[in-house]
Amino acid sequence: SQQGEEDPQALSIQEGENATMNCSYKTSINNLQWYRQNSGRGLVHLILIRSNEREKHSGRLRVTLDTSKKSSSLLITASRAADTASYFCATNAGGTSYGKLTFGQGTILTVHP
């Protein structure tokens, strides 16, 4: 089963609104990362949050991490049509897991102009 599970599976909003996506995972992690994918192309790294961090910002992105609940959220503020894409959370476990990323199934975000 997937380590990360995103919620919702699909989100449709108007330009200018905020978009919030959630991710839950099952095992302990070293860090959690969010990626964006446009139309079945390569993944673009958005932000990484380590297990000892609770919140991180990058431009219009805000990520939170709650390790006690094994969950994370990605907030995109003032969304734009260009933000339309699939968004994936990916966890990197600790220990001997090297650089393996375990992805969820993603949230499809549609931003209407």
Next chain:
Amino acid sequence: ETGVTQSPTHLIKTRGQQVTLRCSSQSGHNTVSWYQQALGQGPQFIFQYYREEENGRGNFPPRFSGLQFPNYSSELNVNALELDDSALYLCASTRGGERNEQFFGPGTRLTVL
């Protein structure tokens, strides 16, 4: 653009055939990971190569094999292709096994008929 390139972009094969996909990592990166992404799903980890050695493997059968070359470029080979191997194959590079962000290439779309 991440600096990670993959070839070919698209490929059509028939069941039972063999295929080789190629990846050139970003400059300065000595670790390459391969992922398989079926339509509508998140990427699944196949394996990782670090300094020309396999450094971890996901739940994929032995007919999925790989190589990493001294210049850190990499190949993914799949023998005895099955219909379910149809997917987007992504490679990602990073520095020396660090649990940091991975830089993904645009992917190779493989269709098995």
